[in-house]
Amino acid sequence: MSRLHYIRPETLAEALDHLDRHGSRNRILAGGTDLVVDLRNGDARPEFILDVSRLHELKGIDVTPEGVSVGAGVTLSEIQSSDVLERHAPALRKCSFTFASRQVRNVATIGGNVAHCSPCGDTVPPLVIHEARAVLASRRGLREVLVEDIASGPYACSLPPDELILRFILKPAADVTFADFQKIGRRRELVIARINAAAMARQEPDGRLSFFRFSLGSCTPTPHRMPEVESCLDGRVPTAELVWEAGRLLAERTIAITGRRPSTIYKEAAIHGLLVRMLHPLVTS
Numbered sequence: 651m652s653r654l655h656y657i658r659p660e661t662l663a664e665a666l667d668h669l670d671r672h673g674s675r676n677r678i679l680a681g682g683t684d685l686v687v688d689l690r691n692g693d694a695r696p697e698f699i700l701d702v703s704r705l706h707e708l709k710g711i712d713v714t715p716e717g718v719s720v721g722a723g724v725t726l727s728e729i730q731s732s733d734v735l736e737r738h739a740p741a742l743r744k745c746s747f748t749f750a751s752r753q754v755r756n757v758a759t760i761g762g763n764v765a766h767c768s769p770c771g772d773t774v775p776p777l778v779i780h781e782a783r784a785v786l787a788s789r790r791g792l793r794e795v796l797v798e799d800i801a802s803g804p805y806a807c808s809l810p811p812d813e814l815i816l817r818f819i820l821k822p823a824a825d826v827t828f829a830d831f832q833k834i835g836r837r838r839e840l841v842i843a844r845i846n847a848a849a850m851a852r853q854e855p856d857g858r859l860s861f862f863r864f865s866l867g868s869c870t871p872t873p874h875r876m877p878e879v880e881s882c883l884d885g886r887v888p889t890a891e892l893v894w895e896a897g898r899l900l901a902e903r904t905i906a907i908t909g910r911r912p913s914t915i916y917k918e919a920a921i922h923g924l925l926v927r928m929l930h931p932l933v934t935s
């Protein structure tokens with residue numbers, strides 16, 4: 651049996667050097683709440699584990715000229731207690747309240763959640779509605795990719811093995827009057843989503859939505875925005891009938907992507923109901 655080498659660099663340069671030399675034989679460890687499970691059940695068999703928890707470049711939540719910056723090593727507990735996110739990305743903060751348990755939230759990171767590429771990752775729909783970009787570092791330099799392009803399929807990460815996610819840059823929710831994250835699972839607590847979704851909107855005094863963003867997770871191979879649903883509501887007054895129609899459209903578009911399966915009989919109604927419930931506070935008549 652080959653030995654597993656554990657490395658915990660103190661500097662980013664050291665980490666990138668290691669990834670440059672051993673990237674394909676290495677796995678990055680942040681909180682370990684996904685990776686340790688993969689190691690235990692044999693889904694990951696690296697020679698090296700690179701623990702990035704000491705790298706200060708992966709920490710912090712700040713407002714910058716580029717947008718709201720959230721370090722890849724920020725934990726779900728830090729997201730939960732962030733005033734900056736409450737102001738500028740409230741749906742992202744809201745997702746942390748139903749994420750796992752307090753013990754898991756204390757170590758689980760946003761970078762690990764995105765890089766694991768689970769279709770059910772709870773931070774992904776909120777990041778996607780903010781058109782979040784991931785800033786990636788390697789010995790070759792820095793580059794940025796849209797968060798929704800990181801997963802090429804369920805649990806399939808498109809990033810090369812020598813790259814590390816440093817942080818995410820979110821477009822701030824300017825003048826947004828509504829933001830929400832909703833999750834449906836098999837039970838109330840400590841639950842992996844069967845359906846999750848994030849939305850944000852700006853509603854004018856006359857009731858019209860002058861801005862509307864929506865992203866669905868868990869139901870499709872990778873979470874992404876639903877442009878048909880966005881354009882059904884954007885610029886219009888969300889009456890009860892219109893929201894009902896948008897829910898029907900969302901279910902229809904989702905099934906067009908996944909095809910009909912045994913679970914469709916439940917999911918079609920649940921997806922429809924989720925959107926209607928989520929947008930209920932916006933309904934004017």
Ligand SMILES: Cc1cc2nc3c(=O)[nH]c(=O)nc-3n(C[C@H](O)[C@H](O)[C@H](O)COP(=O)(O)OP(=O)(O)OC[C@H]3O[C@@H](n4cnc5c(N)ncnc54)[C@H](O)[C@@H]3O)c2cc1C
Nearest residue numbers: 678680681682683684685750759761762763765771772815
């Ligand atoms: C009991 C339990 C409950 C859970 N509940 C939820 C839940 O409610 N919602 C949910 O979405 N998830 C849930 N999860 C899954 C998990 O906690 C999250 O996906 C978590 O955010 C992973 O972060 P981590 O820091 O632990 O990642 P790790 O396990 O350390 O890493 C996960 C993957 O990401 C890669 N990675 C980590 N950091 C980086 C980086 N900076 N750059 C590039 N690659 C990186 C690793 O190599 C690995 O492939 C749960 C897990 C458990 C065990």
